Amino acid sequence: MSANLKGAMVDLIDVFHKYSGKEGDKYTLTKLELKNLLKNELGEFLEGPNDACVVEKIMRELDDNKDGVVDFQEFVGLVAALTVACNEFFKSDSS
Template sequence: MSQLEVAMATLIQTFDKYAGSDGKKCTLSKTEVKTLMEKELPGLLKAAKNPSEVDKLMKDLDFNGDSEVDFQEFITLVVALTCAAHNRFCKR
């Protein structure tokens, strides 16, 4: 597989790894989002000084208002973070 195909497969596997522990395999609950972020994005959580940042992030990600994060909403987070990182490196 190409690097991009591996990256896509990794995103799917990462979502699937955390989704479903609360019963729904196709969405992430607030608890699952927090666990995913603690394990997969620890630097991002450490940068957040306010402990309610996960609550705010969850609200921002939950576009359809169902109190869960589906795969499309998860990918929106990944894209936003990737764009921010890319912009940061371009400014150097």
């Protein structure tokens, strides 16, 4: 894990591209690619990453332009929201 912001940005890009392009456009995540990313990278943060309904709901919420795939900008929105939630958890836990 990176110890600096630049490294964290590189890691975020690398994780996205590790899963994107296995099917379809190499710059987007299909539903299956998103499911694999959620399960492998964020499984401990999300309930039910193997549940098709959960993945479908996350896909709908992330897919701002409704093109059926998640691009990098849409993916970053998920990561940002989870980061904020984790920060709030740790803030309230230490109070």
